[in-house]
Amino acid sequence: EYWEEGTFYNVVSITVDGYCQFLENGSYNHIEAGTYNLISDITIDKVYYQSCIDENTLVTMADGTTKLLGQVEVGDEVLSIDFDTKELVVRKVIYSGKDEPDYPEWYVDSYWENVYSDGTVIKQAMKHRFYNLENESYVYLNYWNIGEHTYKLDGSNPYLVSRTLKQGRLHYARITLETSNNYFANGLSTGDRNCCPNKVVLDAPLPRRES
Numbered sequence: 001e002y003w004e005e006g007t008f009y010n011v012v013s014i015t016v017d018g019y020c021q022f023l024e025n026g027s028y029n030h031i032e033a034g035t036y037n038l039i040s041d042i043t044i045d046k047v048y049y050q051s052c053i054d055e056n057t058l059v060t061m062a063d064g065t066t067k068l069l070g071q072v073e074v075g076d077e078v079l080s081i082d083f084d085t086k087e088l089v090v091r092k093v094i095y096s097g098k099d100e101p102d103y104p105e106w107y108v109d110s111y112w113e114n115v116y117s118d119g120t121v122i123k124q125a126m127k128h129r130f131y132n133l134e135n136e137s138y139v140y141l142n143y144w145n146i147g148e149h150t151y152k153l154d155g156s157n158p159y160l161v162s163r164t165l166k167q168g169r170l171h172y173a174r175i176t177l178e179t180s181n182n183y184f185a186n187g188l189s190t191g192d193r194n195c196c197p198n199k200v201v202l203d204a205p206l207p208r209r210e211s
Contacts, residue, residue, distance in 0.1 A: 052173070069185070080182050092177065094176055097173050107170065113165075115161045131190070136200055138191045138192070138195060
């Protein structure tokens with residue numbers, strides 16, 4: 001089984017894809033990637049690894065400029081996708097990990113480097129979803145196949161060339177937007193499990209909604 005929220009009964013082992021912070025039976029904890037044998041039932045209240053990438057990832061702001069993910073503030077406006085109309089819209093940031101008291105400690109000692117055909121690089125500290133054209137949905141990078149395509153702000157669909165586990169310290173960050181939680185990270189469309197419909201085709205430039 002894979003590490004998610006919930007109560008695990010009589011589980012022989014659990015596999016963790018990447019360094020993971022979580023609340024276990026109400027207490028803060030963390031573990032490294034690997035497979036673990038359980039000796040008793042366990043309740044996972046919250047898993048935090050679904051949405052963590054390099055703090056130096058560039059987020060596209062509402063005015064078209066970019067800002068480091070680790071510097072994005074609550075109240076900032078970023079570019080996002082409205083999946084009902086397939087338009088680019090402006091959404092406000094309602095949560096930034098940089099405001100957490102333990103943010104200076106948000107480091108991992110290894111991370112995944114995902115390289116796309118146009119040269120875009122995504123450094124993934126933990127599980128994180130990006131748009132996958134073949135699946136027509138947002139898929140954890142851990143489950144991508146080489147050659148699958150993503151969606152870029154310019155309307156192109158670069159494909160995944162390589163995915164390499166790197167050793168080295170990486171400071172990660174995350175943000176949450178109002179309503180649909182999707183934004184552009186190094187120009188690529190990223191979002192969480194609740195950001196969009198199950199199936200959506202993104203293979204052309206999207207118009208920007210006039211405010």
